[in-house]
Amino acid sequence: MMLNKQLMKAVLGHTCNGRVIVGNSRPHIRLSRCLNTTNQDSSTSAQVKEVSDNEPTQQSIVRKPKRPPFIKNLFLGRFDKEMLTYPEVLDKDRHELLHEMIVPIERFFEEQVDGEKIDKEAKIPPETLQGLKDLGLYGQQIPEEYGGLGLGATEYARIAEITAIDGSIAVTLAAHQAIGLKGILIAGTNEQKEKYLPQLACGEWTAAFCLTEPSSGSDAASIQTRATLSEDGTTWLLNGSKIWISNGGYADLMTVFAKTPEVLPSGEVREKVTAFIVERGFGGVSSGTPEDKMGIRGSNTCEVYFDNTPVPAENVLGEVGGGFKVAMNILNSGRFSMGSSGAGILKKIMGWALEHAVTRKQFGHHLSEFAMIKEKFARMSVAIYAMESMAYLTAGMIDGQEEADCSVEAAIVKVFSSEAAWHWGSECLQILGGLGYMKSYPFERYLRDARILLIFEGTNEILRLFIALSGLQHAGNEMKGMIQKLRNPLMNPGFILGKGIERIRQHKDNPKLDLNLSDSLHPSLKAAGDILEYCVKRFQYSVETVLARHGREVADPKNQLELARLANCAMDIFAMTAVLSRASRAYCIGVRNSSHEVQLAMTFCDEASARIKTMVKDIENGPFISNDSTYAKIADTVIEHGGYAAEHPLTRVFW
Amino acid sequence: MSLRVLVGCKRVIDYAVKIRVRPDKMGVVTDGVKHSMNPFDEIAIEEAVRLKEKKIAKEVIAVSCGPTQAQETIRTALAMGADRGIHVEIPAKEMEKLEPLHVSKILAKLAEKEGAELLIVGKQAIDDDSNATAQMTAALLEWPQATFASKIEKTDGTLLVVREVDGGLETIKVKLPAVVSADLRLNEPRYATLPNIMKAKKKKIVKMKPADLGVDTTAHFEVVEVCDPPSREAGIKVEDVDALVSKLKEAGRI
Numbered sequence: 054m055m056l057n058k059q060l061m062k063a064v065l066g067h068t069c070n071g072r073v074i075v076g077n078s079r080p081h082i083r084l085s086r087c088l089n090t091t092n093q094d095s096s097t098s099a100q101v102k103e104v105s106d107n108e109p110t111q112q113s114i115v116r117k118p119k120r121p122p123f124i125k126n127l128f129l130g131r132f133d134k135e136m137l138t139y140p141e142v143l144d145k146d147r148h149e150l151l152h153e154m155i156v157p158i159e160r161f162f163e164e165q166v167d168g169e170k171i172d173k174e175a176k177i178p179p180e181t182l183q184g185l186k187d188l189g190l191y192g193q194q195i196p197e198e199y200g201g202l203g204l205g206a207t208e209y210a211r212i213a214e215i216t217a218i219d220g221s222i223a224v225t226l227a228a229h230q231a232i233g234l235k236g237i238l239i240a241g242t243n244e245q246k247e248k249y250l251p252q253l254a255c256g257e258w259t260a261a262f263c264l265t266e267p268s269s270g271s272d273a274a275s276i277q278t279r280a281t282l283s284e285d286g287t288t289w290l291l292n293g294s295k296i297w298i299s300n301g302g303y304a305d306l307m308t309v310f311a312k313t314p315e316v317l318p319s320g321e322v323r324e325k326v327t328a329f330i331v332e333r334g335f336g337g338v339s340s341g342t343p344e345d346k347m348g349i350r351g352s353n354t355c356e357v358y359f360d361n362t363p364v365p366a367e368n369v370l371g372e373v374g375g376g377f378k379v380a381m382n383i384l385n386s387g388r389f390s391m392g393s394s395g396a397g398i399l400k401k402i403m404g405w406a407l408e409h410a411v412t413r414k415q416f417g418h419h420l421s422e423f424a425m426i427k428e429k430f431a432r433m434s435v436a437i438y439a440m441e442s443m444a445y446l447t448a449g450m451i452d453g454q455e456e457a458d459c460s461v462e463a464a465i466v467k468v469f470s471s472e473a474a475w476h477w478g479s480e481c482l483q484i485l486g487g488l489g490y491m492k493s494y495p496f497e498r499y500l501r502d503a504r505i506l507l508i509f510e511g512t513n514e515i516l517r518l519f520i521a522l523s524g525l526q527h528a529g530n531e532m533k534g535m536i537q538k539l540r541n542p543l544m545n546p547g548f549i550l551g552k553g554i555e556r557i558r559q560h561k562d563n564p565k566l567d568l569n570l571s572d573s574l575h576p577s578l579k580a581a582g583d584i585l586e587y588c589v590k591r592f593q594y595s596v597e598t599v600l601a602r603h604g605r606e607v608a609d610p611k612n613q614l615e616l617a618r619l620a621n622c623a624m625d626i627f628a629m630t631a632v633l634s635r636a637s638r639a640y641c642i643g644v645r646n647s648s649h650e651v652q653l654a655m656t657f658c659d660e661a662s663a664r665i666k667t668m669v670k671d672i673e674n675g676p677f678i679s680n681d682s683t684y685a686k687i688a689d690t691v692i693e694h695g696g697y698a699a700e701h702p703l704t705r706v707f708w
Numbered sequence: 709m710s711l712r713v714l715v716g717c718k719r720v721i722d723y724a725v726k727i728r729v730r731p732d733k734m735g736v737v738t739d740g741v742k743h744s745m746n747p748f749d750e751i752a753i754e755e756a757v758r759l760k761e762k763k764i765a766k767e768v769i770a771v772s773c774g775p776t777q778a779q780e781t782i783r784t785a786l787a788m789g790a791d792r793g794i795h796v797e798i799p800a801k802e803m804e805k806l807e808p809l810h811v812s813k814i815l816a817k818l819a820e821k822e823g824a825e826l827l828i829v830g831k832q833a834i835d836d837d838s839n840a841t842a843q844m845t846a847a848l849l850e851w852p853q854a855t856f857a858s859k860i861e862k863t864d865g866t867l868l869v870v871r872e873v874d875g876g877l878e879t880i881k882v883k884l885p886a887v888v889s890a891d892l893r894l895n896e897p898r899y900a901t902l903p904n905i906m907k908a909k910k911k912k913i914v915k916m917k918p919a920d921l922g923v924d925t926t927a928h929f930e931v932v933e934v935c936d937p938p939s940r941e942a943g944i945k946v947e948d949v950d951a952l953v954s955k956l957k958e959a960g961r962i
Binding site: 146150153154156157158160161184187188189190197202645 | 740744780783784787899900901902903905906909
């Protein structure tokens with residue numbers, strides 16, 4: 054039995070649980086130290102607070118609950134009902150603080166950010182960047198003791214809704230803190246944190262994340278940049294080149310991933326990935342010319358070359374050879390914010406499209422009276438509702454649980470939100486018709502900016518595999534015994550008989566609903582709760598089917614379509630959970646328009662379950678009845694032919 | 709000579725919001741509507757903070773009259789650089805009927821109580837456009853007033869203030885203590901940076917009621933009706949000057 058180890062490992066990154074470790078995901082723990090009492094405005098020089106000897110460090114250690122991974126357990130048919138209680142992680146103080154912070158940020162973006170100019174000149178004006186630094190936006194998740202704002206995931210996600218107004222700025226900020234310096238927060242030593250975080254927090258230094266290379270994009274484990282240790286063991290020499298590095302043209306600090314040799318006890322030398330903190334000032338660091346891009350044109354993207362760059366040994370981030378895990382943890386921890394940033398943009402442009410639709414008249418009616426236009430706004434609202442709900446549910450998990458394992462949930466948020474942002478951005482443009490296509494309106498710019506969302510931070514294809522394989526790996530271990538029996542029916546008649554009844558029900562698309570999910574929701578959502586339960590059961594059945602069908606070959610390249618279906622089901626189930634959880638809470642506590650929310654949630658569940666029904670049917674049918682194997686054959690013909698393989702329609706064979 | 713500056717700020721409906729008249733025609737819709745600090749008051753706070761940065765002022769106290777939400781406005785002032793705040797609690801219902809005279813009495817009492825030597829307020833609030841508080845407060849305190857200030861300079865025990873008036877710019881000298889009202893071009897208010905918002909959490913806001921200052925907030929006016937301005941009607945084109953004149957005569961305009 055062949056196991057495509059490489060692909061599995063590359064996609065999953067590590068063989069144990071994908072923990073998401075976020076540096077400051079502990080809003081209750083605040084180290085209270087003596088404040089630097091000068092009352093001046095935060096200047097751009099680094100401010101580190103001094104510890105007073107007299108004042109004891111106050112740490113209120115609130116033990117947070119540990120919960121099992123939600124989506125991964127769904128592969129086993131286990132549904133954590135806690136998820137149906139929408140999280141409320143911010144206490145009154147933090148809630149007020151967050152909403153006070155939103156005000157100047159929104160104003161800044163409204164008054165000081167000229168998105169059109171940034172796009173046209175492919176540059177963010179230095180005054181604008183300085184304004185962002187002065188506002189404190191460069192150190193959102195850096196702990197207060199290092200000069201940052203010490204915000205948690207929820208606050209970060211909320212602010213991302215605003216910074217997303219300009220794609221170039223959003224990416225510049227994210228490249229700096231969500232990935233560029235995140236490694237130091239997650240895996241850095243205290244010395245590394247003290248040395249680098251203060252100037253990163255105030256924006257004196259900008260950070261970048263250097264992983265991708267010309268021949269290593271999705272397959273991050275195949276990078277070729279190398280670092281060799283000096284004889285005396287004090288310095289690593291870094292050599293290699295990275296491409297498409299955001300902030301790469303001017304970043305002062307880079308988290309660089311390189312292969313380092315590891316000598317095994319057998320004498321064999323293996324290459325493993327190690328993460329390094331590299332200062333531009335170390336020497337040997339140069340950048341190429343900025344790339345001319347389709348969108349996010351103001352964000353600086355370029356090649357970065359390392360030519361015998363000396364890196365002190367104390368700048369290794371995490372363990373030597375443990376770099377891949379660091380990289381995956383970093384990427385996992387920032388992904389979920391794409392849900393809120395996507396929702397932020399869509400809400401804005403939807404507002405503009407709506408303004409147009411209620412003023413523009415054709416055929417004697419306002420556009421907003423036509424059903425086709427109404428449908429767009431309705432579906433868009435449902436999608437935005439799902440994006441927001443998932444983003445903040447995931448953020449709530451990160452902030453509210455002890456070392457939450459939500460790598461799969463974060464991936465789901467990223468895939469769903471990027472595709473929704475692209476699709477609905479396009480529909481908003483469509484509503485404006487010809488005007489939407491013109492550069493004098495911002496829609497085409499938003500669309501161009503949004504396209505990258507499906508590609509970076511893990512392409513959606515890779516993430517779908519990640520979602521499916523993570524879940525299968527989690528489930529597979531537990532189900533190993535069961536799957537063996539399923540694959541060996543003649544040897545396990547008793548088990549098959551017992552399982553048989555269950556499977557007969559599933560064959561008839563009539564699973565037994567025994568989870569009572571609707572009990573955890575407001576009664577008005579009962580029907581949707583039952584639909585969710587049905588989907589969970591069908592999903593579990595399809596997981597068993599896929600595992601039984603392929604066994605360990607499940608990760609083989611030719612089985613990707615089945616995995617993608619599992620991933621799509623998992624995505625829809627997570628989204629359903631999020632929207633029901635949120636709508637139930639909204640209705641129970643009586644927020645304004647809560648009945649509208651209930652309507653959005655129920656509509657989403659209705660459509661999602663229809664999708665899941667189809668996908669499970671396709672999985673059940675297998676690759677030969679669904680078109681998977683046919684597609685493979687067609688693709689092979691095209692590949693062999695070197696292009697489109699059908700003869701031109703005008704071809705004559707005889708006269 | 710370092711001044712203690714008292715600054716009044718009011719929480720109003722945000723300038724960008726489209727106002728809607730309430731169905732009962734007794735006011736405008738405020739529920740769920742975005743509110744923020746009166747723009748002219750922001751300018752006032754900014755000026756006070758700049759005076760402190762220039763070491764002309766030693767302390768800036770922000771005052772706001774209103775319901776609980778007025779504290780948000782005071783916190784914005786603290787985030788911009790004010791040292792402490794005073795919240796004069798007035799329930800929302802009463803707030804609708806609060807008049808410049810009441811606010812002036814409150815500010816006057818506070819100026820005396822706090823030993824302020826300079827009181828700066830915005831020239832008018834964008835909701836009622838009264839343009840009266842600064843003037844009334846000065847009268848109650850018997851202090852000189854410099855309204856519609858577009859530039860303030862300190863010279864010994866006096867202030868040199870450039871005022872924007874209908875005829876142009878007027879420069880006057882006022883002795884301290886004085887009342888100043890801020891106009892649009894006095895300065896450009898800073899953004900409250902996020903670190904400053906966090907620091908402002910530690911600054912003190914003292915709460916009190918108008919009665920504590922011996923001020924009676926009984927209304928002198930009664931709102932009869934609030935309605936939309938009449939919607940603009942279409943114009944008419946005329947062929948020549950004679951037609952224009954006859955149309956004007958018809959409408960009784962000439």
